Amino acid sequence: MEIRFCTVCNESIPDGEFDAGRAIVSGDKSQHVACALKRSVEMSGMRSWLTFVLALGAAVVSSYLLVGKLQEPTEPPKMAEVPEVVEQRLANSLRAAETRLDAAISDAGRQLKDDFKASLETRLTQHGATVKDATVEAMDQLLRQSGDKLDSRIRSNNEMVMKIHQRIADIVDWKIRIQREADQLRRDLEAAKAREPVAAPTPEAAPEPVPEVPDVDEAREKEIDRWIKRLRDSDEDIVFSATIELARLKALRATPHLVEVLRKHKDFYARLGAATALGEIQAVEAVGALIDSLNDKDDLVRTAASEALHRITGQDFNFVSGLTKSERIRIQKRWRAWWKDHETEVRTRLDQPSTPR
Numbered sequence: 001m002e003i004r005f006c007t008v009c010n011e012s013i014p015d016g017e018f019d020a021g022r023a024i025v026s027g028d029k030s031q032h033v034a035c036a037l038k039r040s041v042e043m044s045g046m047r048s049w050l051t052f053v054l055a056l057g058a059a060v061v062s063s064y065l066l067v068g069k070l071q072e073p074t075e076p077p078k079m080a081e082v083p084e085v086v087e088q089r090l091a092n093s094l095r096a097a098e099t100r101l102d103a104a105i106s107d108a109g110r111q112l113k114d115d116f117k118a119s120l121e122t123r124l125t126q127h128g129a130t131v132k133d134a135t136v137e138a139m140d141q142l143l144r145q146s147g148d149k150l151d152s153r154i155r156s157n158n159e160m161v162m163k164i165h166q167r168i169a170d171i172v173d174w175k176i177r178i179q180r181e182a183d184q185l186r187r188d189l190e191a192a193k194a195r196e197p198v199a200a201p202t203p204e205a206a207p208e209p210v211p212e213v214p215d216v217d218e219a220r221e222k223e224i225d226r227w228i229k230r231l232r233d234s235d236e237d238i239v240f241s242a243t244i245e246l247a248r249l250k251a252l253r254a255t256p257h258l259v260e261v262l263r264k265h266k267d268f269y270a271r272l273g274a275a276t277a278l279g280e281i282q283a284v285e286a287v288g289a290l291i292d293s294l295n296d297k298d299d300l301v302r303t304a305a306s307e308a309l310h311r312i313t314g315q316d317f318n319f320v321s322g323l324t325k326s327e328r329i330r331i332q333k334r335w336r337a338w339w340k341d342h343e344t345e346v347r348t349r350l351d352q353p354s355t356p357r
Contacts (some may be wrong), residue, residue: 008035034100085119167240178248224251229258235265243273248279254350255283262289262305268298275301279308284352287312288342291335294319295328302328309335313346 003030004013007029017023023032108315227249231243239261246254255278275293278286293305299321306319315338317331347353 004030005031006030006035008032025090032096063161084282119279163269170237170241171244220249222247224254227251228254228257231261236265236270239265239267239270240273242275243270243277247273247277250281252281252283255281255285259285259286259289262286262293268296268301269299271296271298272304275304279311282312284312284343284347284349284350285355287339291332294332294335295325313339313342315342 004023004025005011006013006023008031013023013030017032018025022034023030023265041274059191077209096353136307148271224246227242228251230238231246231254233239233242243258243261246258258274258278262278265271265274271293275290278290290305290309294302294309296302298304301319302319306316310316315335317334317338319328319331323331342353
């Protein structure tokens with residue numbers, strides 16, 4: 001007879017334990033059912049569940065065999081026995097086994113629950129840290145991009161301010177030059193007035209023929225032609241100076257050339273000078289182009305176009321700096337509707353009849 005030992009508690013297992021289902025054999029290993037259940041709870045992984053199922057099955061089989069054995073009809077004992085004591089012991093053993101089994105299952109479930117909760121919390125923590133890092137990185141990237149855009153805009157504004165200062169200096173120089181020319185003309189006029197009057201010719205002498213004074217100031221017209229030609233110069237500073245000079249000369253016939261600069265020139269200073277000059281000249285033919293320029297891409301040009309329209313028509317639709325595109329388009333529609341009804345009136349007042357097309 002082979003003697004087997006439990007691989008868990010190392011105690012010997014009688015053959016009757018196997019017959020009664022209180023011990024199991026798995027391969028070359030023998031274990032008490034109670035030891036197998038206890039070890040399955042302490043172990044983890046697939047092997048623990050397999051051992052647990054085998055032990056549980058053995059316990060169920062042993063219980064079934066015991067109950068079936070008790071229910072079999074028996075002959076009256078031939079020997080003096082105490083069936084009540086045996087039955088009580090079996091019942092106590094079953095209750096103890098059920099208690100241990102319930103405790104083992106409860107412990108195993110609680111341990112699985114705790115392990116799952118800990119694993120879930122760890123994963124959530126790791127995921128939260130990952131999301132947090134990604135969010136911080138995205139915010140840093142956005143801040144860097146915003147900072148680059150802001151720096152670029154500041155540099156652009158600084159360049160614009162420097163150009164404005166340069167143009168202001170040019171206008172101041174031009175004003176000083178004009179003031180000097182006006183002072184010289186005033187001195188020449190005073191000198192002419194101070195001359196002695198020329199004696200009247202005697203009746204006998206025939207009056208000298210007086211040369212006819214041409215109606216057109218040829219010097220002024222040549223100067224206008226020179227500045228109109230400079231409107232097509234590749235240097236935007238020269239173009240801007242030409243618009244200022246044409247405004248000073250009130251050169252109405254330069255209107256189509258100034259309109260071309262206003263519509264097509266890439267430099268906003270040139271467009272600004274053209275809009276200002278058209279207002280100074282009060283060029284009625286430029287009203288359509290000035291209305292279109294109310295939606296120019298540069299705010300200074302838009303403002304200059306609005307002021308020019310006011311100088312020509314005397315009308316104001318509350319066009320101010322900083323309007324949105326939709327607001328500018330709405331004011332443009334009001335201007336076009338008003339100009340359609342009042343063009344003849346303005347042309348008559350400024351004595352600029354429409355040219356045939």
